[in-house]
Amino acid sequence: TKVLRLLQTTLLTNVSSAQVFGVALLGDVPIITLDSANWTIHFLWPWAQQASSEGDMEKILSQYKIALRNLIRYMLEMAQEMQLDFPVVFQIRSGCELHPNGTSWGFIYIGKDGRDLIAFNVEKLRWEPRQTSLIAEVVSKSLTKQKGVTGLLEHLLSITCKSYILALYGYGTAVLERQEPPMAMVFTRMRSPTQLLLVCHVTGFYPRPISVAWLRDGQEVPPGLALNTTPILPNADLTYQLRSILSVTPHDGHSYACHVRHRSLGTHSLLIPWG
Template structure:
């Protein structure tokens, strides 16, 4: 690995950010870092590295050691590189904290407060790459790195962002290194991770869906479509009324996609309707694991299937009880 590659992970191994809905065939390496400063001498550090929605590694908030979560990670890079990475992580965390302390000495802040940083790179389906680096304060973007110019640009125009912009733009050597790390090294490492983690990236789990109803008011019924067990995360859920998609509106409400304990996902979608309104309803699910097909769960058939299942179960119970009664009768006589 090139020397700059060895600096990449300690420089931005753990950074915050939001879950990104990636275009099919696109891959992102995202490094997130959170530091909560309780007072001038006490702080809590959290970190995470993800590729798409695959958790690659995290930072132990107590020991600041790296925990690796994928068995193929160590094969992707030579052992010597990982040893250097771990030693540099410690140095990076100390340098970042000193930078924050220098920043707050020039501004008026009150404890506690949180700094976040988010950086990484993305490879598009056509092979082009883009990189990003953002520093945030209290959940809001504070300053962004301009990859082409190699300079920092303030996001809000306030005292803290202006001070951060001034401090970082004076570090010209550091900014030149950042350009190389983000534009070259990050992409090289992401390509390695894509190669070694292909099985995880291509993993697909079929969704299962059920439709049920709840009373939402005196003259309202809430139809709920629950979809779970699917992977990867992107999914499309829609309601059909008489075969036509229900447009967005106050009667339609779909939750965010949430994780399951088995590393799959779930989502709920609700539609408020009038009981016995004469329309037919169905929940339609589209997901990568289904290919070009759609999963369609009609509300009427869902009820019928549930009732049929209860009837079958009841009949089976009657048969078993009857058989036991006959066996006992014959045994007595």
């Protein structure tokens, strides 16, 4: 599944001032950023700029500042109408998913101060509250009444977004479908005289999905209190890393090894023994 996400944060500092921050990501790869100072779009890859010069995207990018200005005006008016206390933060997450069978699903979620507020239902062409509050009810009804906007959103989410993903993959395949094999090492830390931590550090892999397991005497150690795996974290070079930590008793007579499987390794895997 290919996913395009546009993330926008708007900070309303008072009734006449707003700051906007934005980024677009294809999968986990940032492709576009929005300059908060002058609302200029910066393409992070040449192929992203090429894909953005085709079809609907060319028209959208020529008009986005007008749309952004209208959106901020609406936010400020709504903040005053609802008598919200400044500063107010609105977050927008929009985009679409393109599935292997060719179907797609578009989405727009709007949050306020870190909580979901409303979402756009593409099939029903209406905005729906995501929380039980007066502002969620008022904003969803207000936006649903703007039939011209809802029709445009349906087109953007159902047609334009899907076409844009295909164009981006057409130009950026080398980056988007690259594979980087993991590197792994095992080291130890003595927690106490009766507790030894075996640490398997795996880094430099791409794409993100990976399987890391500990083997005891050739058998996989099941999940439990003795096994702790960190979240998968990004590296600066657009690869990932993680650590899997197994707590054992020193000199317990067992053999241990870290087992790593990743798409880049094909049918092979890494097996790093300890000791």
